[in-house]
Amino acid sequence: MVKLTRRAALETLGYGAAAGVGLGAGLLIDGSSAAAAKTTSGALTVTNATVSSWVKTRGSRYYIGHRGSGDVYPEHSLEGYRAAAAAGAQCLEVSVEMTSDGQLICMHDATYDRTTTAKGVAAGLPAAVLRGVRLSAPQLGPAWAVEPRPGVPFLSDVLDALGGKVVLCIEAKQDAAYPSMMAMIEARGLKASVVVKAFYSSGRIPQARASGYPVFAYFGAENDLSTARINTLASQLDPSNDYIILPNSGKNGYIDSGLVRDAVATGVPVWVYASHRRVDAQHFFALGCTGIVGSSYQYLATTAPVASTDAWSFGAISPGEMTRDPASATYAPNWSNNEIHLGAQGPQHFLTLGQLGPLAKAGAAYTIKFEASWPALPSALTENMTLAFGHADDAYYQHRSGLGGGYHALLRADGRLELFRHDDERTDGTSLAASVQSPAPTPGQWLKFQLEVTPTRITWSRTDVAGATVSATDHTYRGGYLHIGRSSTDGVLAFRSLSVN
Numbered sequence: 001m002v003k004l005t006r007r008a009a010l011e012t013l014g015y016g017a018a019a020g021v022g023l024g025a026g027l028l029i030d031g032s033s034a035a036a037a038k039t040t041s042g043a044l045t046v047t048n049a050t051v052s053s054w055v056k057t058r059g060s061r062y063y064i065g066h067r068g069s070g071d072v073y074p075e076h077s078l079e080g081y082r083a084a085a086a087a088g089a090q091c092l093e094v095s096v097e098m099t100s101d102g103q104l105i106c107m108h109d110a111t112y113d114r115t116t117t118a119k120g121v122a123a124g125l126p127a128a129v130l131r132g133v134r135l136s137a138p139q140l141g142p143a144w145a146v147e148p149r150p151g152v153p154f155l156s157d158v159l160d161a162l163g164g165k166v167v168l169c170i171e172a173k174q175d176a177a178y179p180s181m182m183a184m185i186e187a188r189g190l191k192a193s194v195v196v197k198a199f200y201s202s203g204r205i206p207q208a209r210a211s212g213y214p215v216f217a218y219f220g221a222e223n224d225l226s227t228a229r230i231n232t233l234a235s236q237l238d239p240s241n242d243y244i245i246l247p248n249s250g251k252n253g254y255i256d257s258g259l260v261r262d263a264v265a266t267g268v269p270v271w272v273y274a275s276h277r278r279v280d281a282q283h284f285f286a287l288g289c290t291g292i293v294g295s296s297y298q299y300l301a302t303t304a305p306v307a308s309t310d311a312w313s314f315g316a317i318s319p320g321e322m323t324r325d326p327a328s329a330t331y332a333p334n335w336s337n338n339e340i341h342l343g344a345q346g347p348q349h350f351l352t353l354g355q356l357g358p359l360a361k362a363g364a365a366y367t368i369k370f371e372a373s374w375p376a377l378p379s380a381l382t383e384n385m386t387l388a389f390g391h392a393d394d395a396y397y398q399h400r401s402g403l404g405g406g407y408h409a410l411l412r413a414d415g416r417l418e419l420f421r422h423d424d425e426r427t428d429g430t431s432l433a434a435s436v437q438s439p440a441p442t443p444g445q446w447l448k449f450q451l452e453v454t455p456t457r458i459t460w461s462r463t464d465v466a467g468a469t470v471s472a473t474d475h476t477y478r479g480g481y482l483h484i485g486r487s488s489t490d491g492v493l494a495f496r497s498l499s500v501n
Contacts, residue, residue, distance in 0.1 A: 050192040051214055054090050054167045061285050063301045064169065064293045065089040066274045067108060071296035071326045072319050074135035075115060076106045077150040081162055087298040091167040093197065093216075093273075096155050098177035103127035104155035104184065110173065116152060123174060127154075139323070139332035143316035155184060163190045169216045171197035178204055182211075195243070200224065200233050215242040218273070222250030227262045234266035245271045245293065248280055257287055264288035275300065276326045277354070279393040295327065296320065299354060307355045310370075310498040313338035320354025324396055336494070341375065342485055343492035348398045350386070350485030356500055357394060358480025368451040368482070369463075370498035377413050377443055378488035384410040384418075385486055385493055387451060392479035399487045402427040406477050409451055409460040410487075415440035419460045419470045421477070432472035438462050446496075453478075 068080025069087070081092055095108045099122055112118035112125075118133040134149040144150075162168065163185075170185070172178040185194050196208035197216040208215050217233055219225050225246070233244060244263050247255055263270045264287065271291030272284045281292045281300055294300040299319035311318050315335045323331035324347070333351060334341040342349040359366055372385050388397045390406035397404065405424050411417055417436045420429035441447055448464040456475050462468035482500075486493040 049090065049164060049166050051167050051195060052192070058090065060290060062091075062291055063089065063281075063297055064271065064291055065092040065297045066293045066295045067093060067095070069295065069297050070274075071276055071322070072140065072298070072317055074137040074140065074144060074150050075295075075327075076108060076153070077135055078106075078153040078158060078161060079150050081153075081158060084297040085162060085166045088301060088303050089166065089297040091169065091195075092162070093169045093293055094155075094158060094171070095197075096170060096172050096177055096181050097122040098172075098174050098180065099127040099130075100124055101126040101128075102180065104177060104181055105130070106153045106155055106158055108173070112152075123176075139317070139326070139329045141314075141316040142335050143314060155181065159184065159188055159190060163188050164193055167193050167195060169195040169197045171216075172204075175202075175204070200229065205236055209236075209238070209242070216245055216271075217242065218245035219247060221247055222255045225255065225259050227259065230259065230263050231266065234263075234268050237268050239267040239269070242268060243271055243291065244268045245273055245291075246289075248272050248275050248284075254280075254283060260284065260287045260289065274327070276322055277352070277394045277396075278302075279395045282393070304355065306357070306360065308500050310340070310353075310496070311355075312340040312496065318355040320352070320357070320394070322352040322354055322394070322396070324350065324398070339373075339494045339496045341492055341494045343376075346489055348485065348487055348489060349493070350388075350396065350398050350483050352394055352396060353482040353484065353498075354394045356482055359482075359500060360480075362390075362480035363455065363478040365452075365454045367453075367501045368498070369449065369501075370484075371446050371448050371496050372411070373444060373446045373494045373496075374413065374441055374491060375444055375494055376490075376492040377441070378486070378491035380488065381414040381440070382412055383486065383488035383491070384412045386410045386484065387449070388422075388483040388485075389451065389453070389481075390477035390479050391481040391483070392477070394481045397483040398485065400427040400429075406479060407432075407458060407474075409449075409458075411438070411441075411447065411449070411462060413441065413488075413491075417460065417462055417468050417470055419458060419472055421474060423476075432458070432474055433470040436468055436470050438465050438468035 065084035067075035068077060069084040073080030073083055076095060084092055094106055097105050097107045111121050115135060116133050117136050130152050134151055137144050172181045195216045196213045198204045200217050200219050205215055205217055246263060270289045271293055272289050273293035275281055275292045275294045296319050298304040304319040325331050331344050334343060386408050388406055388408045391404055395404050402425050406422060408420050408422060415438045417438055419432045421432055422429045450461045450463050452459040457473050459471040484495055
């Protein structure tokens, strides 16, 4: 395999393919950047980006970069902030912690443990410890373990790089950091381009408003929410200047729609965080929300190019390529050369191929080819390898969830080739054709597959052996989103060489 730098990998994934990426400086520019953006010697030079100018140009539905672009870049990295901004994000969310010696750094957690190579509480350690610390994001792929790895950025560096070029929603995660943070913002003349972010019960909300700042007031979890609390918060805010921010999800999926409608009814613009999927944005826009705080700006805002092949050989997650929980290492795939491995033990393990969707001709004819292998077979040979297709949106797919309509073409670990339709609110799939027995796979053996879809017919084949084809006439679904994965709760399944024609 040809070894690529992280820069080359991300260019291939669509980050900067049009005009170049300079990850040494954390830079990304492409043809989809905001209208005011331009490049000068590889630098983003947008100036005079203010909250008021953003409000005038953003439209009725818009996106805010969550932790930079945390589904694709290490969260709260300077690289991630710059990438999101250069991909077109005009507003970014930034979290600030303070070290024991009063230095302001950009990080969400109070400790270094989850997102860096260090351990310990940020407030209990001096900034000097950061000299050898690097950001750690194994769920994003091994390309991010290649040196030079991004470090924890100082707020001063972020403000110098992006201040006045995008709107920044900035939060002091420690209240003690608030005075220094605001002083740094004002010393750089950035008041007009900053929104103060604060927890819904924070005493800093009236202080920020009295100082003339717009406020991003957020609820941390569904348990925080009630109609009374929403109305109390709204009474402190100015609908023409401030924002109510709700969590994307709760115990049973999306947060209660009634509470979202209650927030919208206050007249204060409502945003939702942290969204990963386009279907999330569609859901909340339909309820009257205006802003989506998303972790993959380029994918959510559809400025990323639609791919026609996988990019697994580059060792980095593509925009829109998502596990069950894109922010979690629990469901993270593993990479090996040009392969991606789904090996989470305990749950089913599926990967949404959002970077390939929506298929431009989903309602016409297309062909999907790929190879798959079980490095470790599941304990039950009735479990399967799956290609799910025909989905209208990018909601997460797994077997027997009863969510969404589409098809699943599969090979069981005993060699049976089968084709099913699945319908919303039904856990059992509908078999579309008699199964065909093919030779049972052995551990490490690579198998080849082809799916052909026309407006009326579906043909599913294993092409490394003769006579292994199932076919059916069915045109119930012709959506443009795909998923791959395994139904088993054990074993490891690998994929490579996936293409859509």
